[in-house]
Amino acid sequence: MKRDFVRIADWSASELWDALDLALHLKREHRAGISHRDVLPGRTLAMIFQKPSLRTRVSFEIGMTQLGGHALYLGPDDIQLGKRETTEDIALNLSRYADGIMARVFGHDVVEELARYATVPVINGLSDLHHPCQALADMLTIRERRRDLAGTTLAFIGDGNNVAHSLIEASALLGVAFRIACPEGHEPQREIVEAARAGGAAVEVIHDPREAARGADVLYTDVWASMGQEEEAAARRKRFQGFSVDGDLLSLAHPRCLVMHCLPAHYGEEITYEASRAPNSVLFDQAENRLHAQKALLALLLA
Numbered sequence: 691m692k693r694d695f696v697r698i699a700d701w702s703a704s705e706l707w708d709a710l711d712l713a714l715h716l717k718r719e720h721r722a723g724i725s726h727r728d729v730l731p732g733r734t735l736a737m738i739f740q741k742p743s744l745r746t747r748v749s750f751e752i753g754m755t756q757l758g759g760h761a762l763y764l765g766p767d768d769i770q771l772g773k774r775e776t777t778e779d780i781a782l783n784l785s786r787y788a789d790g791i792m793a794r795v796f797g798h799d800v801v802e803e804l805a806r807y808a809t810v811p812v813i814n815g816l817s818d819l820h821h822p823c824q825a826l827a828d829m830l831t832i833r834e835r836r837r838d839l840a841g842t843t844l845a846f847i848g849d850g851n852n853v854a855h856s857l858i859e860a861s862a863l864l865g866v867a868f869r870i871a872c873p874e875g876h877e878p879q880r881e882i883v884e885a886a887r888a889g890g891a892a893v894e895v896i897h898d899p900r901e902a903a904r905g906a907d908v909l910y911t912d913v914w915a916s917m918g919q920e921e922e923a924a925a926r927r928k929r930f931q932g933f934s935v936d937g938d939l940l941s942l943a944h945p946r947c948l949v950m951h952c953l954p955a956h957y958g959e960e961i962t963y964e965a966s967r968a969p970n971s972v973l974f975d976q977a978e979n980r981l982h983a984q985k986a987l988l989a990l991l992l993a
């Protein structure tokens with residue numbers, strides 16, 4: 691049976707731990723100069739992008755090369771997902787050529803539909819609702835710095851968006867206490883929060899960034915307007931005033947608090963440039979760990 695990675699909550703805690711263990715192992719070996727070209731020899735990953743990307747495209751493409759395989763970039767103008775032919779037919783066609791599909795899409799239903807019809811594994815490289823690869827890399831980053839994920843308090847400052855949703859689901863499975871401070875009307879989806887709580891997770895949704903930051907082990911933020919929300923950017927800039935990760939917020943957190951952002955960043959909005967370069971900033975570790983976490987994912991799904 692093929693396995694997909696469409697959202698974090700589709701996986702069990704032990705599957706996530708296995709992926710994190712393998713990612714750490716692959717990272718250590720890669721740093722030691724050990725080749726992984728025998729892991730996916732000659733395998734191909736088809737990568738569909740409806741939205742732009744730096745990290746996702748580059749880390750998947752280089753990850754496949756490092757594993758001995760190959761990745762194919764299909765941009766918005768190439769296959770015109772949902773316009774030129776149906777998502778079902780795209781999934782069925784790509785399954786005849788490629789060994790796996792990675793897709794960055796607008797509607798989450800599109801990546802779900804790809805997974806339903808494809809006969810090869812489908813990985814969500816970001817949808818409007820989830821960004822599971824980001825959360826996997828982020829948990830790897832926190833684990834490297836703090837050793838124990840359980841007992842860690844992650845405070846997310848800003849929009850209850852795709853990144854927040856995946857972090858909630860990953861936190862719930864791995865024992866991280868999650869709290870988000872967002873303006874009224876920008877809360878994460880109620881079903882996602884309630885499902886995490888039903889599984890026994892500590893998930894708090896509040897509206898005061900200072901309260902969220904107090905004593906936190908991780909301060910995490912993301913853009914106020916996500917891809918596809920460009921027209922709302924000006925209105926959001928007003929609504930999100932006070933929800934910036936800056937020196938003031940950092941001073942309330944734990945002294946060794948990690949500063950995290952999935953990138954790309956809008957400096958001076960959701961984070962100041964100074965806070966992004968704080969001694970405990972791990973922004974570029976997160977970016978690097980996309981490579982190692984996704985190599986683990988590819989090895990588990992495509993081998």
Ligand code: CP
Nearest residue numbers: 743744745746952953
């Ligand atoms: N964090 C992230 O997914 O970056 P890209 O949008 O550049 O892929």
Ligand code: NVA
Nearest residue numbers: 851912916917952953
């Ligand atoms: N929330 C952001 C994440 C980018 C990696 C977006 O969807 O644009």
